[in-house]
Amino acid sequence: MNEKLIERKLREGVKALGGLALKFSSPYHRGVPDRIVLMPGGRMYFVELKTTGKKPTLLQQKAIGELRELGFDARVIDNQESLNLFLEEIK
Template sequence: MAMVYSEKYLEQVLTKEVKKLGGLALKFVSPGVAGVPDRIVLLPNTRIVFVELKAPGKKMRPLQLKRKGQLEALGFKVYCIDSIKAINDFIREVME
């Protein structure tokens, strides 16, 4: 059976893994705009992606899905991560 981790723990692992790539996973807060992703991930070579972290099995709320759509319409990638496997998949994808 897979281990179940808290959203906070997943956020810590993501931040550590992004740092290993030479990037930053900054807490993203946008006063006056609810539903933005938890982290803005800045990677070498001017790559910027957004990450919403969720406890395992939890889904994005309708407002979060709306913000995801808005960011994607602008050309940004938005990931929803809810497991260590999802973090590993994310790291593999952004390294390509």
């Protein structure tokens, strides 16, 4: 499954659950995850989306690690199964 399709399904799934999946970019901090998912109750997740079988770059891995060290929930989603699990978890 390609990244664009996973991204669309993420946006639609999050919206159906009453949340937002906002595009995230930081010009001065490269490698940040693609989306910030905001859910009712103040829950927030950072999500890096990849084509099935692809792995985050070293820069992306570093950014995800930094977010996790700060206590944020940062995920990598690269297939339908991991997307379904994520959506079920944030429901």
